[in-house]
Amino acid sequence: MKISIGNDHAGPNYKKAIVQFLEEQGHEIINHGTDTFESVDYPDFGHEVAYDIQIKNADLGIVICGSGNGIAMTANKHQDVRAALCWTKEIAELARLHNDANVISIPARFTSIEQAVQMVETFLTTPFEGGRHANRVNKIACQ
Template identity: 45%
Template sequence: MKIAMGNDHTAIEMKNEIKAFVEGMGYEVLDFGTNATESCDYPKYGEEVGRAVVDGKADLGIAICGTGVGISLACNKVKGVRACVCSEPYTAKLSRMHNDSNVLCFGARVIGVEMAKMITEEWLKASYEGGRHQRRVDMLAEIENRC
């Protein structure tokens, strides 16, 4: 399974830690993030992660910026992306199980590396349940298609 990862300048260190962690779990990582410490624009990296997921180059994505919010907004602008910002493992797990999230976002200035690893692991281990949740995921797609 391939995981697209992207980050801005605030999250280089965390991206590298999570990248190594994810690779250690047996996943292949496609790195779309910056490694330069100069200020850069998170929308570029969020879009690249989102496009990699919807184009099938990656199965899932992980995007990191200072808070996780900005890069999640960028990811969610890509049609077909369901990105979620998570600061703890339970929300991450349920976002996969109930919302079929395909991009995980978090903030390098909000959580520590160990929490990010726990969030990532729960998210990657979880599977979409479908069933009663499918109607709502379909509704999200309908909204996206109307706008």
């Protein structure tokens, strides 16, 4: 699977651990994030990940910032992107099962790196349930 990842200065350590996990699983990574703790603007990286999803250059996306909110809001500005802010693996599972989320947003200041890796694993391995949820997901996008 091809996965696009982007992060601001709150997430370099998270990204490093997640990328290591993903590469061990055989996934291809597109890295849009910063590798330093110097202040940067999260929209710059959120837009790049979302664009990869929008143009189908990546199957799924991962975005990371301090709260997870700003970068998720940024990603969700793109058509056909459904970024879900997750702070437990159970929420990551529901985001895929019920919402067909294609980007997971991780709040680096509110989860551990271990939790983040577990959420990503759950996100990647949980299929969309479809059924009654498909009609709801189809109503999300503005036409």
